[in-house]
Amino acid sequence: MAATRGLFGSSLARKYWMALTGLFLSSFLIIHLIGNMPILFGDQEAFNLYAAFMTSFPPIKAVSYLLYGSILLHAIDGIFLMRQNKVARPEAYVSYNGKANATWASRNMGLLGIFTLLFLIIHMRSFWYEMHFGHVPTMDIEGAQVKDLYTMTIEAFHQLWYVILYVVCMIMLGFHLSHGMSSAFQTLGLNHPKYTPAIEKAGRYFAWIMALGFAIIPAYVYLQHLTA
């Protein structure tokens, strides 16, 4: 019988949870980005109906709790890992040439993750909280009263500082994902000379398509407001 802390306490287990929650959160980004596309086309009704659907359809509500859980687990596990890694080298090198052998993103996942978490708190306070617990004015769509999240979003993105915050945070997210995506596959043991180069490439494409996609929305809304 092996002495083991198995799938909860061991160092590898902590990595599996990071990878699984990270991949799940990334899959949500795709849905979220597609759902946000109506903002780019100025389609108020489509966006508001999507927002109402996402907050009321029971199966999606169930998945959303899984999502909140994943955010918490990914963040707490990540902070724990950062601490563990810090303890593993009590005395730092006087001279450490990190860029000689690893990418900047891979060396700064914790920092990038903390920025992403802070962004998420601001983002969820601004929209998720308002949508669920705040007072969002409603609009009439074919006789039904639907919360007008669209107008709230557009107004939020008329503030320059807010748009800059979003764009900067999306760049951070891009770096985080550019390493995180392929890293998750490696952690789960999915490394093969045939597929790994493709996974790494796809991971980087995914990261920057997501980052660019989400950054364009506030930037576009702001520029449209300027020229209006």
Add this chain to the structure above:
Amino acid sequence: MNFTINVWRQSGPEAKGRIETYPVSGISDHMSFLEMIDVLNEQLINQDIEPVVFDHDCREGICGSCSMFINGEAHGPGRSITTCQLHMREFKDGETITIEPFRAKAFPIIKDLMVDRSSLDRIIQSGGFVSVNTAGKQPDANAIPIEKADADAAFDAATCIGCGACVATCKNASAMLFVGAKVSQFALLPQGKIEAEDRVLNMVNQMDLEGFGNCTNTGACEVECPKGISLETIARMNREFLSASLSSK
């Protein structure tokens, strides 16, 4: 060639260390890095300064003793080499070179540049072996058919010399490349299958107990490994551990 050497001096495990600066002169560009330190130590002895303590043994890149962190990299600049295989021609005349011990909680400093890497030995003791009787009549080497690709991959993993460069270079002081290699060298062979589950569980457990850090998949270990051990070995360890955790009795 002449150099300015910034070297870590620490009188004992509990003592506080510091960087000391010494000039060294009359170095040939054909000298290995260790030979340069030999010359430096001769010069220090002549000045009644205690010579710099460092680990070395084979001086041909197979023992893995020469643990040094040179100019911010394990075994210095250059790829797939140990410190003894690093030559002074890789440096510019007059350059300042910073030399530190490998730093990790699991590699306590004994003195100056010498560290205690027995944590790696304890990981091996926890499962890095196959329980076959090697006394008496030897079995025929080709009695068990093994696919060439698997035999080659197992051999590649087995070339790990346990030098600890992966730990030293990892920003998290993680030993996963070492453990990955030592798990892989048996996981790929039929002889290793019998104890595969216990092996990976025990070795990972011991690795955690020794206080090594975790893996962020930066890939720095693979770049700095003198034997070119690949990240694939870490992925194999991850697979083995996952399946062993789920299915072990």
